[in-house]
Amino acid sequence: MKMAREIMEPRVMETEISHLDNKGSGQAAVWIDRGQDKPRKVKLTIPKTLPGEKVRATVAWPHAKRSKAALEEVMEASPERVPAPCPHFDLCGGCAWQHWQYEGQLRQKTAHVKESLIGQGFDPALVKDTIGMDNPWHYRNKMEFTFAADGSMGLHEQGNFRNIIPLETCLIAGGDMKDAVMEVAAWAKDHGLSGYNKEKHEGLLRHLMVRQSFITGEIMLGLFATETPDGELAQAVEDLKQRIEEKHPKVKSLLWLVNTDWADRTQSEDTHVLAGRDFIYDEIGGYRYRLWFDTFFQTNPVQAQKLIDLALEMAQPKKDEKMLELFCGVGTFSLPFASRVEKLAGIEIVESSIESAKRNAADNGIDNTYFLAENARYGIDRVLDQLGTPDLLLLDPPRSGAGGKVMRKIGRSQPKRIVYVSCNPESFAVDVKELEQFGYTLDQVQPVDLFPHTMHVECCALIELIK
Template sequence: MTVTIGETLVADVHRLDKKGNGQAVLWRESEQGSNPKKLKLTIPQTLPGETVQVIVDQPEKRRRKALPEKILKANPERVEAPCPHFELCGGCVWQHWSYEGQLKHKTGHVQEALESVGLDPSLVQDTIGMEEPWHYRNKMEFTFSPEGDLGLHEQGNFRKIIPLETCLIAGRNMVDATMEVSKWVKEHQLNGYNKDTHQGLLRHLMVRESFATGEVMLALFATESPEGDLAKAAEDLIARITANYPNVKSLLWLVNTDWADRTQSEETFVLAGRDFIYDELGGYRYRLWFDTFFQTNPVQAQKLVDLALEMGKPEKEEKMIDLFCGVGTFSLPFAARVKELAGIEIVETSIESAKRNALDNDLHNTTFLARDARRGIDEVHESWGLADLLLIDPPRSGAGGKVMRRIGRAQPKRIVYVSCNPDTFATDVAELLPFGYTLETVQPVDLFPHTVHVECVALLVLQEG
């Protein structure tokens, strides 16, 4: 067919891309009568096996994005998205997919990742899902539009904000407090930050909630301090929150004048409460500041910890390394079960938090080092010898070949790998095979329902001889 601008087309969705969007291919004829050329379409909010009607603008391009005008043949697993913001908001991509369908796809993603590097996909267990896959997040970052609307970014458009009415993946108390802040902004006619002109007051609102303790943090990021002309508005915010939201134990105003669009602070004002909240996981208490990395789904995070303990089988006379340890999410429960534990993390603030968290939980057999992974491993080995057990929980980019080969040469008996990216996980694991390791099992866990992300816990064992 010859594709013209604005023409309605019918496309068959054959797969999903890494962002969870449907992919389709149409063939177009050139005006000169040469061989047909591919038009690759990315169609959000569609599922494999569906036939959809779309309108394509700029068909002369080889790749285009188009929203479905009509679903002509639906995937049997398609459901009605419950959130009123779903079609525009970029927070969730799969609310139109049954939860069972999402879990099957995530299991398949992990299997494909292993198979791509020559590993056995049958080692992958069925993904562990949630009984209630809504209101599971204990941290959200909302953004202000230049007009002062508070919400989330529009899907595929970083500069447009969808004003918030609700959020079905955030904790309910978080949503209520967020709506109060939004109301306060409107009543005081405060403006938001314009990313193009770099003008405006309010940038972000970060909300954290401990599902264990009930404590909530509200952190407001602005380009000016809450003083002078803003003092009266700040006092009103304090009065509203302290009167109506007693669970808010940390109300912060953070100044950020940097052009970079990050939740960072040049100066922090504690408007009410303290500058951190307490959270708990598996009976261990943690202090969380605004910039502390902590698992955002506490229900499933507990399953990750339980699986890691079950696979790792820590013993009282063993020495252990927790690589990329963060604030000690895995370190503390493992430290209670081994002789000595060394946590290694390059972010110094996380290491300071890990040290404090260990003391808060009366654990005195831990050492935490602010080092890069390879240097940290060498330093630990020089101080107390080789580790029996190693846990690794790297960022989405993975640990990388150099780190994995360093681990392989260190020869820990057992390695527990906690991953948030199946593709980098598979690549990293393949690096260990020449050092005598066998991949025993891989257990995916769904920490982010209605998104493409899936976590894994895996066990590798060093073979004797």
């Protein structure tokens, strides 16, 4: 019994990192001596480590086959290890790889895409090197921050979603965004406003969403709270308006969004415009878009432009061609493609995004588009009845991928060329495999780094009909 208790207790052990998992954490293995029994092999997950490093770590559950371990010391560091510049790096879950030279991050992302394709029987030589950024900092045009129960504001702690790390800065957010966020944090503290307690389901402030156009400079601040901004809150809200208007003139939309739901999401039951408009203007590639608080838009505009250019280059759209776009969102890809084809039909399940796509097309003088608010699986048939067989198809699905039923419908519709934009190499590889039975071949895959210092990677791929 004594031996069993000793095995249950955490242990500090030395090991070597063999590789990284798909969340960016180091993987290693140790052998646990269990006395008279045979040693047990325990596979470890150790965040903030790099391949080839020898480390000392505390194994939380040495009796289990898999265990998370806390890094205690890097005994032999990787030559690519660098000091993380952010003071919150050790705790914050926003960035996982600030301790890794950027070139190493890009190499890992290319390898991740290749491994995903190999798993489905594709040739990894189809994958090109990941396109990185010249300056991989302050690249995000949208961030969401959370209020702790004591009213402080920050990001979730890595591995502990309920704990919030108060922020002094954020090195992946734009500079103007960071300053506006810190202003709201100071305002909440000065007025002694409570944050939302997720366990007790009480408190006022829940989230702060900030987004900024890198082209127009316009900023949106969306404050999610459990009460309306009147009554006892009126004086504090008026102070917030004055602070923002006096110190942050780029803020063109200041919103108070009421959310009383228990679900921990940035949703609004009642939206109050405290100052400015309920949307801001953004631009990509010369096209103007209206963005509301819940509008999905690429969060890295510099790399998003590269994605659009890649998609156009791969697709080679022609003025006499018909095109179908699935998961079209607010028209990020739709508008530049519609300008180059005869007719474009877009499908998106989120009705507000479809309304935005229609408005964005009109704002940019584009009149050859048809947008349908429908599940892609069912919307394809409706659109094909009107459009006929498309010459070109583009899809940009969520992380879960398009799914086998949608991909088989795409295959049966027989477009000549397919451009697949993906944010998840694993689901991308599974989806593309479905098309082989319909006579398609994967021609090329170009990874693009939209999220430096994280494990995420986007891909743009060309798939062609060969039979």
